[in-house]
Amino acid sequence: MLLTSDIGQVFISIGVVAFCVLLFVGTYLLNKKTKKPEGCETLNCEGCSIANCSHHPNKNKEKGEKEND
Amino acid sequence: MELFSIAFAALLGSNIILSRFLGICPFLGVSKKTSNAVGMGIALIAVVTLSAIICFFLDKLLVALGLASYLELIVFILVIASFVQLLEFFLKRFIPSLYKSLGVYLPLITTNCVVLQVCLDLVSNSYNLLQTLVYAVSVAAGYMLVIVIFSHIRSRLDNTAEMPKPFKGNAIALITAGLMAMAFICFSGFSF
Known part of the structure; x- marks a missing residue:
């Protein structure tokens, strides 16, 4: 019920964007810490x-x- | 026949550089040498194809959550940027020879708007997985075709001694790109 309401949609949206930002930061740091061949x-x-x-x-x-x- | 039509349109008929004027920055920047243009083209084919497949499944997820209409753009941008970082890490760690040959062109692709446009196109055209694959490969191959032809012409023009001074460099490059765009218009008349 909460997931289909407007407020639920807002929280899901924030969660999806936050996950994507964390994914980018994580992959960026992982790439930066890896030494070049x-x-x-x-x-x-x-x-x-x-x-x-x-x-x-x-x-x-x-x-x-x-x-x- | 439908797949051929999609491939032909993406490759020649409505080429992403010459008809839609996307990816112009690397088109002008990396086309001074043919070897650079080939490197950029190969890296772009890999990134566009893989990111299109990821975005295809991601769009299905966003549609199921009811967020597709307003979150597509931001999610696609972040996922493409993350994917390029991950690919670079993977190549550095496990396939150093390929990393060496792709060189600096892999991180530069993050800024290439062709990658994002392909993902947005496949959503707006409601392509299935096979059509997505054909479209992504064809767009990237079309990009590579044009940038390699352009780099050949450019290297010959740069070595021409008779070139008037005001036309040297980017001026003649832009005129050449304009003439190529006009030449490619003839392909848009084909229908299958």
Whole structure:
């Protein structure tokens, strides 16, 4: 009865979205913690000129500079 | 015949790049070299096909819960992003050689709106599982076909010394894309 009411639908919706967000956060952390295979440590993309992208070669240079400081 | 009609329309007749202008950012960004274009195309075929199957079953679940009308978009976005992360983790851990060959193109696919549009299309057209599979593979193959042809043309144009300075780079790339779009219009006249 509660599940078919409007309030029930709202709670189910919030639950579904929360589950999806947690799923994304979980898979993101899982992926981030996994080490890249040998030879793939610095994979860069020079496809476009968006320098803010995390795959742009400039990002690796910035990381290197910070580590040296 | 119906499956062939779906495949032909997705591949050529209403190509996702040249008729619907989706996925333009990677289309222009990753088409400078043919090898990059092929890598992006292969990664896209894998991700689009698998995410379409996931979204097909997810939509059935949302319809059963009575939430399909207003939760589809947000759920599809989150599930596709999670799926790409999971696929990347799986390849890193278990198939490093494939991860190496797909390289950086796998995470870049998260931002490709073609993946989301395929999932929304299969819901709006009420496709069954087989039609979903054919549609997803055809759309991704159509994307790969166009990006590979475009990268060939672009690499030849970039090596042309006679190119006027104002047309160099993205200017001639956009003109080429426009001409390709006009050429592909001829396929939309076919009916089966």
